[in-house]
Amino acid sequence: MKPRVPKAFLLGSMITMFAGTLLAQPEFDFMPEGGRQTLLRLASTHTFDLKAAIARKATEAEWTAEITAEAPVLPQEEVETLASYLAVNMPVTGDAAREATTMEELAQALPPDGKELAIANCQFCHGFFTGYLAHDRDAEGWRSVFKSPFHRELPMTPSERETFARYSAINMPIPYEKVPEELRF
Numbered sequence: 398m399k400p401r402v403p404k405a406f407l408l409g410s411m412i413t414m415f416a417g418t419l420l421a422q423p424e425f426d427f428m429p430e431g432g433r434q435t436l437l438r439l440a441s442t443h444t445f446d447l448k449a450a451i452a453r454k455a456t457e458a459e460w461t462a463e464i465t466a467e468a469p470v471l472p473q474e475e476v477e478t479l480a481s482y483l484a485v486n487m488p489v490t491g492d493a494a495r496e497a498t499t500m501e502e503l504a505q506a507l508p509p510d511g512k513e514l515a516i517a518n519c520q521f522c523h524g525f526f527t528g529y530l531a532h533d534r535d536a537e538g539w540r541s542v543f544k545s546p547f548h549r550e551l552p553m554t555p556s557e558r559e560t561f562a563r564y565s566a567i568n569m570p571i572p573y574e575k576v577p578e579e580l581r582f
């Protein structure tokens with residue numbers, strides 16, 4: 398028999414544990430949260446049914462309405478970031494998501510969000526600030542990054558590129574003074 402632990406407590410501590418290990422990278426706290434992180438935060442603090450949500454396909458407008466109803470105080474840019482993440486990436490249909498029984502397993506089954514993709518892909522060949530954080534582009538402008546010969550081969554799937562483009566259009570640029578000194582190049 399499984400030990401009885403209050404569900405809310407279990408979810409909360411798992412999120413914290415998970416956020417502490419894989420997702421949260423404190424040195425990048427200056428960047429606005431991406432969709433995966435916001436989703437996990439909502440699932441731990443609201444009644445948002447994460448497993449049901451990620452099995453569904455909906456438009457960006459439908460997700461926006463749902464998120465706003467669920468979390469009316471969420472700032473507009475976080476709503477937009479999360480709605481775009483969900484519109485591009487849901488449903489998550491793999492075995493990992495279907496068989497997940499804990500919040501941690503579910504969280505790991507979710508595709509990376511725009512912030513995670515930028516951190517993982519955009520700071521090794523040139524400065525993170527000059528190549529990414531300082532740019533003011535719309536989604537089409539960010540998509541065009543992947544057309545140049547030196548970016549075409551980046552190991553990012555089409556939906557990762559789209560997730561990245563929409564996150565970046567909403568959340569970039571970041572003012573110079575908000576960027577930690579070691580990343581200002």
Ligand code: HEC
Binds near residue numbers: 520545
């Ligand atoms: C494999 C190496 C490499 C990676 C990884 C890389 N870039 Fe670049 N990037 C280049 C090179 C080479 C140039 C052209 C020379 C320069 O400006 O340094 C460039 C130039 C740029 C420019 C200016 C020219 C343009 O296309 O508008 C931007 C913006 C840019 N990169 C954004 C990004 C973003 C966003 C990512 C992550 C999705 C990224 N880069 C990842 C190699 C890379």
